[in-house]
Amino acid sequence: xxxxxxxxxxxxxxxxxxxxxxxxxxxxxxxxxxxxxxxxxxxxxxxxxxxxxxxxxxxxxxxxxxxxxxxxxxxxxxxxxxxxxxxxxxxxxxxxxxxxxxxxxxxxxxxxxxxxxxxxxxxxxxxxxxxxxxxx
Numbered sequence: 374x375x376x377x378x379x380x381x382x383x384x385x386x387x388x389x390x391x392x393x394x395x396x397x398x399x400x401x402x403x404x405x406x407x408x409x410x411x412x413x414x415x416x417x418x419x420x421x422x423x424x425x426x427x428x429x430x431x432x433x434x435x436x437x438x439x440x441x442x443x444x445x446x447x448x449x450x451x452x453x454x455x456x457x458x459x460x461x462x463x464x465x466x467x468x469x470x471x472x473x474x475x476x477x478x479x480x481x482x483x484x485x486x487x488x489x490x491x492x493x494x495x496x497x498x499x500x501x502x503x504x505x506x507x508x509x
Contacts (some may be wrong), residue, residue: 374508378499385411385503389418392507396423396474398444401488403480406496411503412478413450415496419476420446433476436463445473451482460486 378484379385396402396419404412424442427428430467431450440446454460468475469488480487495506 374506377505377507378502379411379505381503381506382411382414385414385505386418387420388505389415389420390422393419393422396475398472399470399490401469401475401491402477402494403487403491404476404478404494404496405481410498411505412494412496415494415505416448416476416478419474420448423474437468439473445471447471447473447475449477451477451479454479454482457483457485460506464501 377388379388388420392415402419402479404416413431420429420440420442423444423446425440425446426442427440429440429448430438431452434453436450436453439444439453440448449465449468451460465486477483479494493508497504
C-alpha cells in the first residue's frame with residue numbers, strides 16, 4: 374500500500390496521471406471517499422494519463438461513461454445507487470472483463486461484484502489537501 378498527500382486539485386490530477394502508467398487492460402480501480410474527497414479529480418488525471426482527450430466529468434446521471442484513449446476507459450459512478458438490486462441490468466461484470474480499464478466511484482455500493490484483482494483507492498480530506506491511499 375502507498376500513501377500520498379496532495380495539496381491541490383492539480384496535484385491530485387498529476388498523481389492520477391502517474392498512477393495511470395501502471396494500469397493495464399482489465400484493471401479495475403475502485404474509489405472510496407466522501408463527497409468532495411477528490412475521486413473524480415483523480416480519475417481526470419488517470420484518464421488523461423491513459424490518453425483520453427475528452428473532458429472527464431462525473432457520470433452521476435448516466436452511471437457509466439466510456440472514453441477512448443490508448444485503451445478504453447470505463448468511468449462508473451455509483452453515487453445514485455442505493456440498493457444492490459439497482460445494479461441489475463448494468464452488466465458491470467462485462468466491463469470488468471472488457472479490453473479496457475474500469476474506474477469506479479462509490480465502489481462500496483458494488484463491493485460484492487468487484488473482482489479479486491481490484492485496486493482500491495481511498496481518498497479523504499486532510500486539512501486543505503487530500504490523503505490518498507492506493508492498495509490492492
